[in-house]
Amino acid sequence: MRWRTIPLCYCFLLVTCLLAALQAVPIDIDKTKVQNTEPVESAKIEPPDTGLYYDEYLKQVIDVLETDKHFREKLQKADIEEIKSGKLSKELDLVSHHVRTKLDELKRQEVGRLRMLIKAKLDSFQDMGMDHQALLKQFDHLNHMNPDKFESTDLDMLIKAATKDLEQYDKTRHEEFKKYEMMKEHERREYLKTLDEEKRKEEESKFEEMKRKHENHPKVNHPGSKDQLKEVWEETDGLDPNDFDPKTFFKLHDVNSDGFLDEQELEALFTKEVDTNKDRLVTLEEFLKATEKKEFLEPDSWETLDQQQLFTEEELKEYENIIAFQENELKKKADELQKQKEELQRQHDQLEAQKQEYHQAVQQMEQRKLQQGIAPSGPTGEQKLEPHV
Numbered sequence: 110m111r112w113r114t115i116p117l118c119y120c121f122l123l124v125t126c127l128l129a130a131l132q133a134v135p136i137d138i139d140k141t142k143v144q145n146t147e148p149v150e151s152a153k154i155e156p157p158d159t160g161l162y163y164d165e166y167l168k169q170v171i172d173v174l175e176t177d178k179h180f181r182e183k184l185q186k187a188d189i190e191e192i193k194s195g196k197l198s199k200e201l202d203l204v205s206h207h208v209r210t211k212l213d214e215l216k217r218q219e220v221g222r223l224r225m226l227i228k229a230k231l232d233s234f235q236d237m238g239m240d241h242q243a244l245l246k247q248f249d250h251l252n253h254m255n256p257d258k259f260e261s262t263d264l265d266m267l268i269k270a271a272t273k274d275l276e277q278y279d280k281t282r283h284e285e286f287k288k289y290e291m292m293k294e295h296e297r298r299e300y301l302k303t304l305d306e307e308k309r310k311e312e313e314s315k316f317e318e319m320k321r322k323h324e325n326h327p328k329v330n331h332p333g334s335k336d337q338l339k340e341v342w343e344e345t346d347g348l349d350p351n352d353f354d355p356k357t358f359f360k361l362h363d364v365n366s367d368g369f370l371d372e373q374e375l376e377a378l379f380t381k382e383v384d385t386n387k388d389r390l391v392t393l394e395e396f397l398k399a400t401e402k403k404e405f406l407e408p409d410s411w412e413t414l415d416q417q418q419l420f421t422e423e424e425l426k427e428y429e430n431i432i433a434f435q436e437n438e439l440k441k442k443a444d445e446l447q448k449q450k451e452e453l454q455r456q457h458d459q460l461e462a463q464k465q466e467y468h469q470a471v472q473q474m475e476q477r478k479l480q481q482g483i484a485p486s487g488p489t490g491e492q493k494l495e496p497h498v
Contacts, residue, residue: 160278161271161274161275163219163250163270166215166218166219166222166250166251167250167267167271169215170212170215170259170264170267173208173211173212173215174204174208174212176208177204177205177208179200179203179204179205180200180201180203180204180208183197183200184197192268193268193269193272195261195265195268197264197268198261198262198264198265198268199261201259201260201261201264202261209259212259212263213257213258213259215259216251216256216257216258216259216263217256217257219251220248220251220253220256223248223253249266249270250266250267250270250271251263251266251267252266286419287419287420288428290419290420291419291420291424291425291428292428294425295425295428295429295432297316300312301313335353338353338355338358339353341358342358346358346361
């Protein structure tokens with residue numbers, strides 16, 4: 110599994126990142142099968158902050174589109190390539206008028222917000238000049254040529270912008286973690302150089318033993334895969350994994366025997382991302398259908414970070430060369446600052462010596478004047494006359 114830094118739970122706009130992060134079995138839920146189910150406001154799960162400058166706009170568009178039954182059904186059936194290619198965006202033409210009106214209003218609000226940001230930047234750089242084209246790049250998540258209508262182009266641009274920006278953010282975080290791990294290894298090797306041969310061998314032995322323990326840890330199965338459910342069947346239910354049966358499994362975990370797996374029952378089996386449309390209910394028929402999907406039969410286990418080769422020996426050497434260069438540059442600067450400090454100290458000492466010589470010369474002159482009966486001089490050299498009594 111690729112390094113993943115933020116939980117991506119949006120249904121389609123974040124789908125490229127979602128592919129690697131979301132490993133649970135997708136279960137399609139038909140609300141028509143559920144009777145008298147009112148949404149619980151307090152149970153609403155807020156999506157995470159993506160850190161994107163258009164995060165609020167992204168969330169609002171998703172919430173509005175999820176209210177359209179037709180679009181939601183198309184979304185559930187669409188695969189990743191269809192979404193990335195923009196095919197799903199064309200379904201926007203078939204959503205209800207009420208939904209389109211809401212989307213239009215959201216776009217107008219977002220365009221207004223971005224115009225205020227641009228105006229603020231122009232005001233702050235009015236005397237320095239500003240690249241207007243660079244400012245317009247802020248609109249890469251919507252079509253600014255038509256600021257009043259939310260069209261399929263806007264949805265396509267929003268999908269691509271969110272995917273690109275989150276992948277770039279993910280790549281940056283991955284590189285930061287990679288540098289962190291290389292720094293740890295660099296410091297470990299530098300520490301070994303300070304030890305004698307016996308202690309160095311002892312430390313190396315401890316390190317290799319720790320690596321073996323990490324490599325031999327029990328495998329982690331994909332949540333929602335057949336292996337993961339069989340793990341629950343064996344360890345939680347105490348049953349023979351060879352006798353695994355999805356229908357029996359469903360009934361065992363339908364604690365209240367209402368014919369549904371609710372949110373609490375699902376939480377014990379999968380992650381919250383399973384219920385992509387937030388129905389919080391899965392029927393037996395839907396559960397059995399999910400066990401027939403390819404993802405359910407996925408035999409591979411998750412790879413934890415210690416199982417991945419985060420960097421090669423060549424990359425580590427290159428990183429150490431960069432560190433050595435930076436340390437050398439810092440040393441040069443430190444030496445230069447030290448020289449400047451010593452020069453300033455020398456000049457200070459010289460001035461102090463000259464000052465001392467000047468005071469001594471003045472004192473000697475005053476003493477000679479007193480001996481000759483001449484009135485002593487004031488601070489500016491004028492003579493001080495004694496008043497007549």
